[in-house]
Amino acid sequence: MSQADYEIQDVADGATLRLTGDWTTTALGRLPQRLKSDLDGRRVEDVDTADLGRFDTAGALALVQASGGRLPKSAWKGRPEAGRIYKMIEALERKSAPAPKRQDMLTRSFAKIGRGVYDFGAEAMLSLAFLGRLMTAVVEAARHPGDIRWPAWVSQAERAGLDAIPIVMMTNFFIGAVVAFIGVDLLTDFGAQVFAVQLIGVAMFREFAVVIASVLLAGRSSSSFAAEIGSMRMNQEVDAMQVMGVNPFQALVVPRLAALVVMLPLLTFLGMLGGLFGGLIVCWTSLNLGPAFFFQRLVEDGTMAQHMMVGLVKAPVFALVIAAIGCRQGMSVAGDVESLGRRVTAAVVQAIFAIILLDAIFALIFLELDI
Numbered sequence: 001m002s003q004a005d006y007e008i009q010d011v012a013d014g015a016t017l018r019l020t021g022d023w024t025t026t027a028l029g030r031l032p033q034r035l036k037s038d039l040d041g042r043r044v045e046d047v048d049t050a051d052l053g054r055f056d057t058a059g060a061l062a063l064v065q066a067s068g069g070r071l072p073k074s075a076w077k078g079r080p081e082a083g084r085i086y087k088m089i090e091a092l093e094r095k096s097a098p099a100p101k102r103q104d105m106l107t108r109s110f111a112k113i114g115r116g117v118y119d120f121g122a123e124a125m126l127s128l129a130f131l132g133r134l135m136t137a138v139v140e141a142a143r144h145p146g147d148i149r150w151p152a153w154v155s156q157a158e159r160a161g162l163d164a165i166p167i168v169m170m171t172n173f174f175i176g177a178v179v180a181f182i183g184v185d186l187l188t189d190f191g192a193q194v195f196a197v198q199l200i201g202v203a204m205f206r207e208f209a210v211v212i213a214s215v216l217l218a219g220r221s222s223s224s225f226a227a228e229i230g231s232m233r234m235n236q237e238v239d240a241m242q243v244m245g246v247n248p249f250q251a252l253v254v255p256r257l258a259a260l261v262v263m264l265p266l267l268t269f270l271g272m273l274g275g276l277f278g279g280l281i282v283c284w285t286s287l288n289l290g291p292a293f294f295f296q297r298l299v300e301d302g303t304m305a306q307h308m309m310v311g312l313v314k315a316p317v318f319a320l321v322i323a324a325i326g327c328r329q330g331m332s333v334a335g336d337v338e339s340l341g342r343r344v345t346a347a348v349v350q351a352i353f354a355i356i357l358l359d360a361i362f363a364l365i366f367l368e369l370d371i
Contacts, residue, residue, distance in 0.1 A: 002053055004028050008038055014045035017071075019052040023059025032062035039066050047075035055082040060089040069094060130328040134257070137249035152255040160221040160256070161263025167220075168213045168267045169274035172204065175212055176278030179203045184286050193287055197297040200279035205307035209271035211359055213264060214318040218351035222326035225256050226347035229330025230340045238331075248331075257323040264319035265312055272308065310371060314362055318355055325351045 004027045007018040017039075021027060044067055060082075063071065069090045076083025141148055183196035229252055232238050238248050276298075283289040298304050329347040333340050 022053035156259035172271035172274035176275030180282035204275035225326030230333030260319035
């Protein structure tokens with residue numbers, strides 16, 4: 001093996017490059033840097049390959065980078081096989097993308113915002129597609145009630161609704177107690193502590209019972225829906241359903257949707273009772289207002305039934321959103337565990353965000369309607 005070398009001879013129209021030795025990976029050494037420096041500003045008109053030994057892709061890459069890929073086509077007449085290697089490397093180097101430049105903090109921030117906007121738009125389009133398929137499945141279930149899988153409905157109602165009764169009532173009990181503590185403390189300064197009963201009733205009937213029950217179901221049921229359907233997607237069980245002629249939306253999504261729509265109003269009502277009981281305990285112990293007086297104040301206030309209906313009206317809408325988000329994220333799971341974890345997390349976060357947003361919208365609507 002002879003070391004690679006070269007000579008540059010200046011001619012009238014440019015320069016002639018004479019290659020000597022073996023232009024291979026092991027014989028190049030630091031020659032590419034020196035060649036690039038010597039050819040800087042020169043135009044190679046001809047290449048003398050009479051003394052060129054072995055030639056491989058490393059030698060071709062050195063020539064391409066040093067000359068910028070501007071060697072004449074007639075340069076390789078004496079060594080056509082070397083010319084083919086040079087042309088292949090020159091084409092690959094020309095098509096390859098340049099190394100990405102390091103971006104400053106402002107550019108990275110704008111790029112991150114752009115990716116976020118794009119991801120939001122893509123997620124919105126996928127959600128609309130899921131909503132369309134879900135509406136079609138609901139219409140089909142309404143048209144053919146005999147095809148409804150009632151055992152699946154009952155099972156989901158038990159798991160998503162009945163099993164959640166203890167946690168919903170316990171949480172609302174403590175929320176009612178906290179509202180009562182705050183109300184008693186504030187209203188005592190004005191000598192109006194007896195109005196703490198109305199405060200507890202309005203807070204629990206109108207807002208806290210339905211919101212707390214919905215948030216608990218978002219963390220409990222929406223994540224469960226996403227995990228169950230996502231696991232079936234990973235195991236290709238959903239694909240197997242389609243092969244067997246079973247509509248996955250009819251078998252997996254509609255029963256969960258119907259179960260939450262039925263059970264969330266019930267959980268909301270039980271949450272109202274739990275919150276009232278928590279407020280009753282605080283009023284009884286702090287203000288010595290017994291149960292008879294407590295419930296008498298609620299009954300005498302003619303607006304309590306209206307506040308209760310406001311809370312119950314929200315429940316089915318929240319249930320639809322919770323179930324749809326959980327099932328939609330489950331249907332979007334790919335074939336890896338990381339995707340499953342991301343989708344389950346997204347189901348909980350999106351469901352809670354949607355509940356808070358819808359509650360604010362309902363508040364504005366009822367305010368305009370003076371309800």
